[in-house]
Amino acid sequence: MPTPPLAGGTAGPTHLRPLLDTVLTALHHGAARRNGPLPAGGPATVTQHMHDATHPLIPDHGTGAHHALRTLVTALAEGAADPAHPHCAAHLHTPPLALAAAADLAASALNPSMDSWDQAPAASALETTLTTALAAEIYPHAPRPDALVTTGGTEANQLALLLARERHGPVQTVCAANAHHSITRAAWLLGLPRPVVLPAPTGVMDPTALHDALTRLDGPLLVTATAGTTDTGDIDPLNHIADLTTTHGADLHIDAAYGGPLLFSPTHRTKLAGLHRAHSVTLDL
Structure with missing residues (x-):
């Protein structure tokens, strides 16, 4: 089996760009479907929607990176509590800044392991x-x-x-x-x-x-x-x-x-x- 595309190294940005476009599009579509600070229907409805969208959660054969991301991220965004929505009064968590989410991407791509210097100089x-x-x-x-x-x-x-x-x-x-x-x-x-x-x-x-x-x-x-x-x-x-x-x-x-x-x-x-x-x-x- 060939090595899947990696996020790090000089080729990482090239591998990430098309996947990010899929994720960002899915976030937009999921938020539009939700159309509010919370998903409609309560716990039972959200649970059923997530089950329908992701079943089987561990399939014998994958559906491909873009299809999997599109399906999962859309379902998550549609069923999310959105602290960025103007009608949302968050308990404790805040609406994340776009800058912070972009910085999280860099941290995820580099994946520094902070338990020793040689893994995260x-x-x-x-x-x-x-x-x-x-x-x-x-x-x-x-x-x-x-x-x-x-x-x-x-x-x-x-x-x-x-x-x-x-x-x-x-x-x-x-x-x-x-x-x-x-x-x-x-x-x-x-x-x-x-x-x-x-x-x-x-x-x-x-x-x-x-x-x-x-x-x-x-x-x-x-x-x-x-x-x-x-x-x-x-x-x-x-x-x-x-x-x-x-x-x-x-x-x-x-x-x-x-x-x-x-x-x-x-x-x-x-x-x-x-x-x-x-x-x-x-x-x-």
Whole structure:
């Protein structure tokens, strides 16, 4: 059997161009058939449509690259939830920029494997530069700030609790009722005590309740504040919380997965005042 056309190398672009035209046409036709932010008919209808379009999913004989792409991509686009539609209010995911999708194509074609330098020389250098630059956005005055890439906010929060455990042993986590569920999950996975959950009557952590908790609890303590709740985007009073953790000798982690990109807004970055005072920060782009 001859080798199928590959996406990489000098011949990659030549192989990709006709396939991309098929995909883009299928995306257009699928979106036109959907004609709205969601497919009509609900789960049963969408499931049946996908089954009809793709059955058998693993055929004995293929239908050819263009036919397979046209069939699958059209069905996916027709049955998609489209965050780019003006009538779509996304839960969390955003409408992707065309620029980002084009960049994803380059990453897919090059397929760097980030587990060792020899499999991704340039990408490894780029990742190091990117993480250092992101860390400098959060810690502009630190001598050598650094960061690393995780699979998302949930893993980043777990890593923050892990680092606190490595520094101090079995830390007691203190968070507010507005904290993301990944904080409690991470404490459980790491064998740490169940977090002490403080009230958030106005949607953010109550500093008075935090002061009382830090006064009565024995250390070591890790306070996890939230900069941008997933429900309402509320930001805890970060500077006030940092003052209290400093006074009581507690560590501070700030989950800024949702609100952290305000750092890139000259107008709104002041809403994150105090972010740099945390021992660790979660940022989700």
